[in-house]
């Protein structure tokens with residue numbers, strides 16, 4: 024009988040080291056951070072805060088329609104296209120293939136960050152498969168928003184929808200196409216012809232200099248060329264080396280093209296599933312989903328909003344929460360926390376934990392209404408209605424919780440928050456069925472509490 028061979032000390036050491044590496048890699052988690060409502064939940068701040076624990080922050084959808092506001096000391100940064108991870112030294116920022124890129128807006132945003140001393144060129148990478156927004160996409164959007172018998176969505180007018188239309192229509196132009204000027208010109212001329220025909224048909228008289236745009240985009244391409252690569256390969260390679268990725272969603276789940284309040288949505292997959300298609304990272308490599316929700320709720324643009332408050336309450340939220348769009352400056356519509364909506368977005372995203380932002384905006388209130396359930400035509404609603412017409416008919420059923428009438432700012436620990444504030448959060452946690460792992464009580468980086476012992480703490484450890 025063959026004798027079992029004793030491993031040499033060197034072999035034993037090598038195997039143990041390998042086991043340690045495997046344990047370490049397994050422990051490292053890649054997580055998605057995304058909005059649980061209609062966008063503007065404060066994801067920018069949450070991503071900025073968590074980014075220091077990750078190696079890479081990757082954006083997976085949307086374009087410069089998003090506005091992430093981050094305050095660092097006296098400085099205010101509004102990021103539209105570039106992931107907020109760029110503000111953390113040493114963190115790489117990736118614009119994934121699912122994003123649509125307006126090169127003029129990108130170059131402008133890069134310059135603004137560089138003016139603040141941020142080394143954008145060193146840390147930003149852009150997918151060669153991301154689609155390009157051209158100025159004529161904005162023209163098409165104008166047409167579709169103004170057209171008779173069309174439902175105006177109240178878009179950000181950035182050309183986002185028409186660019187995604189070209190992508191899905193398989194006639195779009197991707198960043199990689201810009202680097203082959205011969206074939207780019209052919210693709211561009213064909214696309215431009217389509218747009219000219221549309222403009223003529225719908226009698227749009229905006230003058231667009233198609234030849235100049237073509238030249239200008241080739242120049243832009245030269246400027247960003249060193250930053251462009253196959254970001255799916257970059258991300259997968261980084262993971263193989265044990266690096267951690269934080270996936271950043273723009274907009275919110277209720278603006279998702281499939282799961283949102285269609286047609287009052289944006290044109291991309293803002294929900295968690297988009298993180299995989301929008302970056303080329305397999306779903307099996309993503310280990311957690313963090314939902315970000317305001318302590319109340321807001322929406323910009325048109326569309327159903329069951330818990331909207333059109334009285335003094337909504338006015339107070341807008342004033343105290345400074346609820347004006349970061350990109351368009353439009354006043355945001357405001358309303359109360361909506362439990363059925365959150366249960367729905369938790370279902371489609373699989374939230375492990377929630378971060379509740381802007382709790383301090385409720386500090387002045389004596390009573391806080393919460394939409395606890397929906398009724399429709401006299402019956403309880405158990406599933407989110409699919410049509411906007413049904414959603415517009417929803418009768419929200421409110422329950423009222425006591426306010427705390429004291430400042431929640433500058434608390435370092437969750438259990439130090441005033442008891443009525445904790446009771447409010449417990450109520451949301453119980454009714455939505457999702458843990459609240461973090462609470463933000465002010466715009467500054469240090470005004471966020473991560474609850475000790477929470478799943479959130481474990482996910483980002």
Ligand code: IMP
Pocket residue numbers: 061062063088089090176177178179180181182183184273274278287288289290323324325
């Ligand atoms: P689009 O994304 O510009 O096509 O606009 C479609 C809808 O999404 C409109 O109601 C916009 O107001 C809304 N939207 C787009 N981006 C954001 C965002 O970052 N925050 C909030 N709403 C957004």
